[in-house]
Amino acid sequence: MEAGHKPLVAVDVAALSVWERRLWAVVVPRRAEPFRGRWGLPGGFIRMHESLDRAAERILTTETGLGDVFLEQLYSFGAAGRDPRARVISVAYYALVDWNQLQKSKAMGQTEVMRLHVPWAGEAGGAVELRAADGARLPTAFDHAEILGMAVKRIRGKLNYAPIGFQLLQKKFTLRQLQEIHETILNRKLNKDSFRRRMLSSGLLKATGRREADVDHRPGELYGFVRRSAI
Amino acid sequence: MEAGHKPLVAVDVAALSVWERRLWAVVVPRRAEPFRGRWGLPGGFIRMHESLDRAAERILTTETGLGDVFLEQLYSFGAAGRDPRARVISVAYYALVDWNQLQKSKAMGQTEVMRLHVPWAGEAGGAVELRAADGARLPTAFDHAEILGMAVKRIRGKLNYAPIGFQLLQKKFTLRQLQEIHETILNRKLNKDSFRRRMLSSGLLKATGRREADVDHRPGELYGFVRRSAI
DNA sequence: AAAATAGTGTCTATGAGACACTATAGT
């Protein structure tokens, strides 16, 4: 059991949100080398006495101001040359954040929210692209485009059996809003009738009796999620 | 970006097999403290210039003699006190090994193959137990019972959409053998007719035209898997 | 012949998709 030299252990967090039928990610412009001028994920090194989960929470909160969100371990990245300065093993996490909460927390950090473009279908996987408001592709740092891609792949798969769509919405939402979230994540249209049936029969939604307001059409009923889970 | 002290990074491999309708795991008796006399997973520290995947392959091969098997990253474990000697982050992998290959490689290592008892149903998750031949429960080292449990949970989930059952069989096998593998992993009976239809319509099996031998009943047709994947 | 499993055919239950229809909000 000899250790040789020790790599550094970092935790990077891919925080995703959905807005206007698009996927968005929280990123940080790099002001120092390496990858200066490129965009990276919020990340940091683990402390000696904190767990991986705690490190992910701490890093997300201090870098973005976000707290009390869905946060789950994603994958560990350890290619030898992924950081040109030193050997760094990164344990990646992903977070799902509702858009309104994200806007409120934005004042805190040096982070920006950029649009994700997913150049593959289904769960094929691979790197994704960051796009600026004008549609220009933004350069990414390290292997963070792969990490973001794996986060998208993960939530696409998870949507088939877990109710993670709720994590991207406020506490009360209509079935149409929830369907829009699912369609955005999967990047395909879903059948309305089937979606309603599936959601209502899952037992995870409870009707509030209230309806949405300020829409220029018949308002839908507002539902709540039975339990709002965090790590 | 200051690193503080560096934790050690280890890779542990949960190598699983199926035989006689039971799950088995490759474990190593610990001859030194901590956890002397208990049973642990094959593991080791990562080298400075090797990737995580390569480290998992190396550790599996040197400790167990196993090569060319299905090997995939599972989860990273980083609780602060999981190793009483030092801060160790362990990136866990799981491997699926066909029983005959496992018996052949056994001569090589100091490893043993022990039966797994899974005390939870479905994909509830949690630690599993190691059992000796006489049914006695064996004590485990570190958090390795949790790692093994997560490996079982993972393959149970994966069985719903991926053909990993093949990895636990020799190149040619009958549908009954494959169904037995699935039933052992899931710990429940499956419908024969439906299982046949699902497997045959998946397009992943090709009939060989040959039949099994040395069985005391009508022999089933032997099938092969379209591609034998490794990492 | 008996035992055991292989393999096929068919019926039913379930769930998804398609489609049509009615209901209700804002403009």
Next chain:
DNA sequence: ACTATAGTGTCTCATAGACACTATTTT
């Protein structure tokens, strides 16, 4: 009235489970 979406009812199609039956091997 018009538009847009909410919400319901029903038909069809695909798939899983159940069951019955025939086929084929060893003992």
